[in-house]
Amino acid sequence: xxxxxxxxxxxxxxxxxxxxxxxxxxxxxxxxxxxEITVKAPELDFGADDFVVIxxxxxxxxxxxxxxxxxxxxxxxxxxxxxxAVYGNRAFEDALLELRGMAEERGFKVMAAAAFIARxxxxxxxxxxxxxxxxICKIDEFARRIRERLDWAASxxxxxxxxxxxxxxxxxxxxxxMHPSAxxxxxxxxxxxxxxxxxxxxPAAEPDKTDKDKxxxxxxxxxxxxxxxxxxxxxxxxxxKLSLRKSCSTRKxxxxxx
Numbered sequence: 346x347x348x349x350x351x352x353x354x355x356x357x358x359x360x361x362x363x364x365x366x367x368x369x370x371x372x373x374x375x376x377x378x379x380x381e382i383t384v385k386a387p388e389l390d391f392g393a394d395d396f397v398v399i400x401x402x403x404x405x406x407x408x409x410x411x412x413x414x415x416x417x418x419x420x421x422x423x424x425x426x427x428x429x430a431v432y433g434n435r436a437f438e439d440a441l442l443e444l445r446g447m448a449e450e451r452g453f454k455v456m457a458a459a460a461f462i463a464r465x466x467x468x469x470x471x472x473x474x475x476x477x478x479x480x481i482c483k484i485d486e487f488a489r490r491i492r493e494r495l496d497w498a499a500s501x502x503x504x505x506x507x508x509x510x511x512x513x514x515x516x517x518x519x520x521x522x523m524h525p526s527a528x529x530x531x532x533x534x535x536x537x538x539x540x541x542x543x544x545x546x547x548p549a550a551e552p553d554k555t556d557k558d559k560x561x562x563x564x565x566x567x568x569x570x571x572x573x574x575x576x577x578x579x580x581x582x583x584x585x586k587l588s589l590r591k592s593c594s595t596r597k598x599x600x601x602x603x
Contacts, residue, residue: 346425346498348396351377354419355400356412358383358543358565361463362431365476365484366400369427372488373398373495383543383565386415391424391453393501396491399448400429402466402563405518406438410561411543413447421452423501427491428458428509433465434472435592441602442511456504457491458602466564467521467577468586471593483599490603507602523581524560525567527553531574538566538575 351374357363363381370377373396380389391397399416401408408430426448430440437460445455461480465471476484498504524546527538532553539547546559547566553574555566567575577585 346495346500347394348374348425348495349376349394350374351396351398352391353377353379353398353400354389355379355381355398356383356409356415356543357381357400357402358563359402359466359568361466362400362402362429365431365461365463366398366429368481368484369400369429369488369491370396370398372485373491382412382415384541386418389419391419391421393423395424396495397421397424397426397453398429399426399444399453400431401440401444402463403430403432403437403440404561404563405520406436406440406516407518408440408443408447409563412444416447416451419451424453425456425495425501425504426453427487428455428507430460431463432460432597433468433593434462434475434597435465435589436597439511439515441509442513443515445507445509454501454504455507456494456501456603457487458507458509459487460600462597462599465589465593467562468582468589468593470586471589480599483601487601490601494603509602521562521585523577523585524555524557524562525564525575525577526555528574528576529553531572533572533574535571538570541565541569
């Protein structure tokens with residue numbers, strides 16, 4: 346089947362997911378466009394001759410909570426798609442199964458799926474340097490296999506649905522008990538973190554504060570602050586590092602499902 350354009354549709358608070366998603370889309374079709382739905386989502390409508398890479402980071406084995414709302418602005422018409430879960434070297438658990446359901450509800454034909462590793466957003470020591478050269482080779486292989494399957498298919502309806510691991514009773518995830526805060530000596534109240542927060546957890550009038558009930562600890566505010574004024578703090582950071590040591594210390598490898 347003929348694909349006129351590939352799109353990268355990514356929810357990527359700290360940029361790692363976006364990087365992988367864009368690489369895949371560019372590998373599938375020379376004509377590609379990169380769309381980010383981290384802060385908000387425009388109304389989008391995809392056709393049968395488009396291809397979309399839908400990519401999210403993994404939070405506690407699940408799709409981040411804002412993604413469902415972002416995808417509610419998207420319509421697809423039997424549009425072939427690949428779903429991608431990006432995780433910080435711990436596990437992706439039910440994320441792909443959950444994301445496949447969300448994509449299918451919007452009218453996508455999910456014909457490929459993959460889990461890739463990037464630097465952990467809370468504890469950067471885990472997954473440091475990922476995706477590395479070996480990972481990029483796997484990402485390129487994923488894009489190539491997608492392209493081959495699209496070339497073979499007569500239409501989106503003839504594409505098989507990607508079979509992905511996971512449990513239909515999704516893993517319970519209530520977030521993490523730590524949230525970034527601002528240094529009152531470093532924060533100049535420029536408001537960038539408030540404008541960029543995916544869930545509106547930072548008051549625009551008081552950007553040195555954080556609404557802990559709204560915050561999902563996605564670490565975007567830390568990543569975008571030009572003054573490096575936001576962090577989890579040394580105690581919380583060390584606690585997270587210790588709690589994740591057993592599950593994150595062994596190198597995980599990418600997995601492809603087609």
